Amino acid sequence: MMCSTVAACSGNVGISSNGSAENRLNVEANPKESQAVLSPDEPAWKQDTTPITFDWYINFDWFTGKWGGNVVSDYITKKTGVSLNFIVPAGDAGEKLNTMITARSLPDFITIASYEDAVQKIIKGGMALPLNELADQYDPYFFKVADPAKLGWYSQADGNVYGYPNASSSPADYRKYGRLFTSNQTFVVRKDMYEALGRPDMSTPEGFLGALKAAKAKFPEVDGQPLIPIGLHEFTETGNYSLDSYLQNFLAIPQQKDGKLYDRRSDPAYLKWLKVFRQANEDGLMPTDVYIDEKRLEKDEKISQGRYFAMLYQWSDFTEINQALYRKDPNKAYIAIDGPANDAHDAPTLAGNGVSGWTVTLISKNVKDKKRAIAFLSYLLSEEGNKDLFLGEKGVTYDTIDGQDQLLPEVRDLLNTDRQAFDRQYGGSYMYWMLMDTNMNLAWMTGMEAEPAKQIKNWTRGKTISMTEFENLDPDPTTKEGIAQGENTRLWAETLPKLLMAESDAEFDRLFAEFMRTITENPEYEAIEASRQAAYERNVEKLQSSLNQ
Numbered sequence: 001m002m003c004s005t006v007a008a009c010s011g012n013v014g015i016s017s018n019g020s021a022e023n024r025l026n027v028e029a030n031p032k033e034s035q036a037v038l039s040p041d042e043p044a045w046k047q048d049t050t051p052i053t054f055d056w057y058i059n060f061d062w063f064t065g066k067w068g069g070n071v072v073s074d075y076i077t078k079k080t081g082v083s084l085n086f087i088v089p090a091g092d093a094g095e096k097l098n099t100m101i102t103a104r105s106l107p108d109f110i111t112i113a114s115y116e117d118a119v120q121k122i123i124k125g126g127m128a129l130p131l132n133e134l135a136d137q138y139d140p141y142f143f144k145v146a147d148p149a150k151l152g153w154y155s156q157a158d159g160n161v162y163g164y165p166n167a168s169s170s171p172a173d174y175r176k177y178g179r180l181f182t183s184n185q186t187f188v189v190r191k192d193m194y195e196a197l198g199r200p201d202m203s204t205p206e207g208f209l210g211a212l213k214a215a216k217a218k219f220p221e222v223d224g225q226p227l228i229p230i231g232l233h234e235f236t237e238t239g240n241y242s243l244d245s246y247l248q249n250f251l252a253i254p255q256q257k258d259g260k261l262y263d264r265r266s267d268p269a270y271l272k273w274l275k276v277f278r279q280a281n282e283d284g285l286m287p288t289d290v291y292i293d294e295k296r297l298e299k300d301e302k303i304s305q306g307r308y309f310a311m312l313y314q315w316s317d318f319t320e321i322n323q324a325l326y327r328k329d330p331n332k333a334y335i336a337i338d339g340p341a342n343d344a345h346d347a348p349t350l351a352g353n354g355v356s357g358w359t360v361t362l363i364s365k366n367v368k369d370k371k372r373a374i375a376f377l378s379y380l381l382s383e384e385g386n387k388d389l390f391l392g393e394k395g396v397t398y399d400t401i402d403g404q405d406q407l408l409p410e411v412r413d414l415l416n417t418d419r420q421a422f423d424r425q426y427g428g429s430y431m432y433w434m435l436m437d438t439n440m441n442l443a444w445m446t447g448m449e450a451e452p453a454k455q456i457k458n459w460t461r462g463k464t465i466s467m468t469e470f471e472n473l474d475p476d477p478t479t480k481e482g483i484a485q486g487e488n489t490r491l492w493a494e495t496l497p498k499l500l501m502a503e504s505d506a507e508f509d510r511l512f513a514e515f516m517r518t519i520t521e522n523p524e525y526e527a528i529e530a531s532r533q534a535a536y537e538r539n540v541e542k543l544q545s546s547l548n549q
Helices: 006-013 020-029 071-080 093-103 117-124 131-138 148-153 171-180 191-196 205-218 242-250 268-282 296-304 315-328 370-381 383-391 409-417 419-425 440-444 453-460 480-501 505-520 525-547
Strands: 052-058 082-087 109-113 163-165 185-190 228-231 308-314 334-336 359-363 398-401 404-407
Touching: 052 370, 071 082, 071 383, 093 117, 109 117, 117 359, 131 370, 148 525, 171 525, 185 191, 185 242, 185 453, 191 205, 191 334, 205 228, 205 268, 205 308, 228 268, 228 296, 242 268, 242 308, 242 480, 268 480, 268 505, 296 308, 296 315, 308 315, 315 334, 315 409, 315 419, 315 453, 334 453, 359 370, 370 383, 383 404, 383 440, 404 409, 404 440, 409 419, 480 505, 480 525
Parallel strands: 052 082, 052 109, 228 308
Antiparallel strands: 109 359, 163 359, 185 308, 185 334, 398 404
16 A cells, blocks of 8 residues: 555554664664664765775666766765666676576666566565665665655565665656656657658658658668668567557557556557558568667667668667767757657657656665665665766856756756767766656756757657556566466567568458457466456555545
């Protein structure tokens, strides 16, 4: 159940209402752990700033951040004594993480996408420490800076909380900041090509296919290499973001009807547009690379070469590249336009941040220093920590200008013109994003929205909604239903490219009917549906409780 206040949570997760009495007992029982009385109003990290290095696993092979050598990380290390050694998978992230889980050899901190099965594997395997218990014993300040709605959302069956999210927004956040929220889900085109074609309407099937054909005919090559008319996210073992949730959101297909979950894959508007992509494939507008060579690094290289005419894609993934394109020639950068739409031309319903956030960070049972770990986590998710990570050191990277804390002009200019140089020299503005609070950071964004990102972000404003109630619905992957759901997901991932490569719409229909028959005839189908519906209803109840806080 959602905990309405920190005090109310105490009955469920062992959180003391004021922290002081319980923590005096902890200190007396463990005199070696601390010589100071812990206070819920004072950060525990201040009690010990001697040098320590934590190993921090980031489950994304594209992450290249290093700790040390820039203003932000050096300032935080000087302030807290903490240095970080980032560990990033060299190859397949899932394989690397599963290997560590099997060996029970997780490093001090672990950051994983909130929707990954590995989160539950780590928790159920007893490989992560309860954050609330660590906070009770070592740093009650955690409860002052942690959002009770997020703690309630991530409470497990045992009443404990093992992970804390980044980029997370509660219903209260949507009421407060909703009009400012943006989405990562966009349909973008190369500006010069799009304008040369007369800015065609690509929101209809006919206009979409016509524009792709015209782009290929008018711009067959880009610097000697073939143009790729349409780019998508990578095809993975779960499907393809672009052709799954992104396309469904652009078409404003509901996820529930009359309180019952709705399988959006079976929606006529969705199937109609999948057939548009099938036709694009048949017409030679989706080369083989789209299916087999769309890993993040390969994708980045092609975007930097300007080889895509259009992309249904997450814009934040190529912000730096687009900025570099803009610096060379503003007309060759990518801009957001209206993409695929349903027949009624309803506005897209794009996904904004939910309570689940993008990633969760856990503290491993193997952590070398429990007190320093929870204290550092509390610092990072606090306003002080977020400000240090985002703006850096006052007087060095930012100052109070016209009554607002904001980056110094020369620092902001470098951010807006050369992100890589900014990261190397300063390391602020989401370089270290593991515990970023994107709502809190809105107060420090003055002057930071520059073209071409500004145009893309602004396009998503007013189209962005919370989809929190539909997050984390799949059954436990270790149960019969969970295993069956995993099989269904993999089957969809195998079926999707086959649908696009089908020789005709009739063949498409046959393949899709076969897929639906296979999953509905699965002996666990009804159990899966019941489990997902129950999870959805629990989410709705949690969110309502959160609004009543």
